[in-house]
Amino acid sequence: MHPPQVLVVDDDLEIRKLLARYLKGQGLRVQLASRCADARECISNYQVDLIILDVMLPDGSGLDLCRDLRTMRSKIPVILLTALKEDVDRIIGLEIGAADYLGKPFNPRELAARIRAVLRRDKDNRSIQSDASCYFFEGFRADPFARSVINSEGSEVELTGAEFNLLLTFLDRPGRVLSRDQLFDLVYGRDGDALDRSIDVLISRLRRKLANGESNQMFKTVRNGGYQLVAKVTQSDGQR
Template sequence: MESSPHLLVVDDHRDIRELLARYLREQGMRVTLAASGEELRRLMKTTSPDLVVLDIMMPGEDGLSLCRFLREHHASLPVILLTALGEDTDRIVGLEMGADDYLTKPFNPRELLARVKAVLRRTRQLPGESEQREGLKYHFADWVLDTDRRSLFTSDGVEVALSTAEFRLLLVFLRHPRRVLSRDQLLDLTAGREAQPFDRAIDNQVSRLRRKIEADTRNPALIKTVWGGGYQLNADVSQTGVVSQS
């Protein structure tokens, strides 16, 4: 049982917490529950969850503030947000702050389970995970990607939060600079799976990544769209740090 994924579910509604806990445990997950931001912060001192399911609308400290806290102190921990219908602004802000996915209430627990599995699969299958990379950093344009911290920094040291999916996508581009990568190739390299026909997940991820690294998202200069081909990182890339093979 210890090898099964450990989820931390944070929601102020007791019935939702208990329903999700019961269902997820039946599916072989380990589940810890928290009813508030204060409880989440306390639990993070003593537990190491594999993923956090986080409600946005809570009394006291809300989910967006907690998402920011998790990105600052547990940068690689995946987060799935739970949002109420019509909370489009909060959902977008949450994704820009580094949440990995979101689900709109009301939802079927089976859909949450599918999202959890997909996010965990992406997290655990980072490209090049078989290589042990110590202190490796990618420098491009006015940006630095720190692979140890899984964080993106401006040239003057300001950190920009990345979700796991955004980190994976940017890492693939940085490992293949100036090369045209099709959507199928990007899906395979980032998600470790065969692409589905008409899968637009990559387009959505590219749009989110552009909002963080492009000066003008309407005229992107770094991640270029190649019509009929896919996407291309239009920048020179250099590396610093040590790479040792396992």
């Protein structure tokens, strides 16, 4: 069985060399690209298991490339590299389906840890989803295997990867109050920064996308506690 293959997309030659050397030393296979066009060619020609994607590239935005991948229903997880203070890029990245993000400058050891966490979570999700039954709540049906949510009218609700992972976290724990730290760990597989508001952003977007008429309070904010899914949840095998 081949080790995972990581595609590093960054226009900085020294960063590409550094990451290629370090990640290969961690037992990973590595492909390199300096532009969006090169990245698309690698994705077409190789089995890519994860993409390390810089936001700023010579021929376009890494955010646009990430968005294009999700539009094509690609399941390849993406870790964005952003300027340290560019919170807007991080939030947009999460909104369009990035699995994680890391600010520049970064420690290669931390990036390797993020890669392992994302790959492990992706593998675990696929394993769980292959045997999972559907969840039913407030007129919606969530299918963990297809990673889809269907509303009461039979239309699909478009969710990003991070939004779907957060929803599944709540559906697995209905009625339980989950703190931001717990949600960050369950969704991203790592501890969150005290100033990081990405969970709040994802909750806000889920509330909007799953607003069913006037029923838009299925996610309750618990003061000094976190968030709680208050909707009744059942599964197709009759559980809950």
